[in-house]
Amino acid sequence: MNAGTETAEMETAEMEKAGVETVGAEVAERPASVDLREEYECSGVREVLEDLDRELIGLTPVKDRIRETAALLLVERARATLGLGHETPTLHMSFTGNPGTGKTTVALKMAGLLKRLGYVRKGHLVSVTRDDLVGQYIGHTAPKTREVLKRAMGGVLFIDEAYYLYRPDNERDYGQEAIEILLQVMENNRDDLVVILAGYADRMEHFFNSNPGFRSRIAHHIEFPDYSDDELMAIARHMMAGQSYTLSPRAEAALAEYIRLRRAQPHFANARSIRNAFDRARLRQANRLFETATGALDAARLSLIDEGDIRASRVFRGGLDSEVARRETKR
Amino acid sequence: MRITQGCFSFLPDLTDDQISAQVGYCLENGWAVGIEYTDEPHPRNTYWEMWGHPMFDLRDPKGVMMELAECRKANPGMYIRINAFDDTRNVESMTLSFLVQRPEVEPAIRMVRTEVDGRAMRYSHEVMR
Numbered sequence: 001m002n003a004g005t006e007t008a009e010m011e012t013a014e015m016e017k018a019g020v021e022t023v024g025a026e027v028a029e030r031p032a033s034v035d036l037r038e039e040y041e042c043s044g045v046r047e048v049l050e051d052l053d054r055e056l057i058g059l060t061p062v063k064d065r066i067r068e069t070a071a072l073l074l075v076e077r078a079r080a081t082l083g084l085g086h087e088t089p090t091l092h093m094s095f096t097g098n099p100g101t102g103k104t105t106v107a108l109k110m111a112g113l114l115k116r117l118g119y120v121r122k123g124h125l126v127s128v129t130r131d132d133l134v135g136q137y138i139g140h141t142a143p144k145t146r147e148v149l150k151r152a153m154g155g156v157l158f159i160d161e162a163y164y165l166y167r168p169d170n171e172r173d174y175g176q177e178a179i180e181i182l183l184q185v186m187e188n189n190r191d192d193l194v195v196i197l198a199g200y201a202d203r204m205e206h207f208f209n210s211n212p213g214f215r216s217r218i219a220h221h222i223e224f225p226d227y228s229d230d231e232l233m234a235i236a237r238h239m240m241a242g243q244s245y246t247l248s249p250r251a252e253a254a255l256a257e258y259i260r261l262r263r264a265q266p267h268f269a270n271a272r273s274i275r276n277a278f279d280r281a282r283l284r285q286a287n288r289l290f291e292t293a294t295g296a297l298d299a300a301r302l303s304l305i306d307e308g309d310i311r312a313s314r315v316f317r318g319g320l321d322s323e324v325a326r327r328e329t330k331r
Numbered sequence: 332m333r334i335t336q337g338c339f340s341f342l343p344d345l346t347d348d349q350i351s352a353q354v355g356y357c358l359e360n361g362w363a364v365g366i367e368y369t370d371e372p373h374p375r376n377t378y379w380e381m382w383g384h385p386m387f388d389l390r391d392p393k394g395v396m397m398e399l400a401e402c403r404k405a406n407p408g409m410y411i412r413i414n415a416f417d418d419t420r421n422v423e424s425m426t427l428s429f430l431v432q433r434p435e436v437e438p439a440i441r442m443v444r445t446e447v448d449g450r451a452m453r454y455s456h457e458v459m460r
Contacts, residue, residue, distance in 0.1 A: 150395075153390070153393035
């Protein structure tokens with residue numbers, strides 16, 4: 001029995017020695033200089049950034065911040081290859097902005113970027129909300145949060161509307177437990193996952209004020225501005241082109257007016273509102289074609305959205321009926 | 332006595348990096364990974380205690396390594412093994428199993444002969460601590 005364990009130990013020791021030697025060899029081969037331009041091209045970072053530029057309309061401040069972050073990470077990596085003193089930079093981020101400003105989309109791109117730079121191993125995005133992290137009874141929260149964290153290891157954990165985790169009105173709320181586990185993992189497993197918190201700007205600010213631990217562990221605060229009317233129009237065109245729909249010139253004018261009116265009405269959600277408007281316009285167009293068309297339809301007619309399809313929206317009559325009624329009673 | 336069951340058990344004990352690489356291989360193949368522990372290494376003891384559920388939707392071995400660290404903390408001096416389950420045949424069939432922890436002093440397994448029905452012989456094994 002003893003002989004067996006001894007040989008095993010000896011072999012382990014030998015293997016460890018061999019391991020040390022290979023590490024030594026790597027040190028000897030360390031390059032003397034790094035070409036950042038080449039790194040930028042080879043790592044595929046350029047593709048991600050160009051992708052971002054092409055697919056996302058507007059959002060200039062966000063793109064600038066991401067470019068800055070990418071530059072920092074590239075330089076950090078170059079420093080590491082040259083053997084300069086470096087520590088894994090804190091990569092946890094917070095995305096603040098109104099609904100429909102592209103936070104989830106950018107998070108997805110960010111995951112790809114971090115993967116290419118080698119800061120996360122797998123580069124997948126796990127998107128969760130409070131319900132996925134916080135349990136319903138005592139002892140339920142910790143395993144639930146851990147489960148999600150395990151799933152997100154090697155990738156990016158995106159917590160949408162993160163401020164719901166903290167409910168100050170109920171001191172026995174289980175959200176606090178989830179927050180503590182999150183903070184611990186954000187600190188101890190910085191090499192394993194990146195956490196992105198997202199939500200409305202003012203409520204996130206409140207959340208960070210009541211949980212200072214989060215603020216200090218998050219290095220990058222990125223703000224997502226609202227889209228301008230022109231940008232929303234461009235987004236609408238982009239969406240329609242993506243699904244092979246075209247707008248008639250009059251429909252385009254109607255859509256511009258729609259965007260202006262919709263912005264002033266409640267529950268405006270930027271690009272998401274536009275997507276919903278587009279979906280409803282498709283519905284009306286299909287209905288119109290079905291009821292009016294006689295004989296064969298060509299591709300052009302099937303993909304044309306007309307003025308009527310957009311003008312029929314309730315937005316032109318002042319919003320949802322309930323909203324209109326409420327405003328009238330107030331008056 | 333050094334217990335040899337499952338994969339790699341004739342090799343020196345795997346280091347954490349090696350375990351992580353093996354788990355990474357399992358996850359790449361889409362296998363679910365479970366952790367089990369026991370203090371009874373009898374070869375006929377196939378059902379070990381489960382450490383939580385098998386993990387079905389992981390992408391990175393780190394998740395398993397975290398659970399393994401927890402399991403080791405809670406069960407020092409016990410046998411721990413990692414199992415990988417393949418579901419291509421519509422059942423979670425075990426495809427890989429290897430020990431990742433063993434006690435410092437392992438129990439011996441002794442063979443017991445029992446005479447029955449006259450001179451007939453029955454053999455059985457028992458774990459001796």
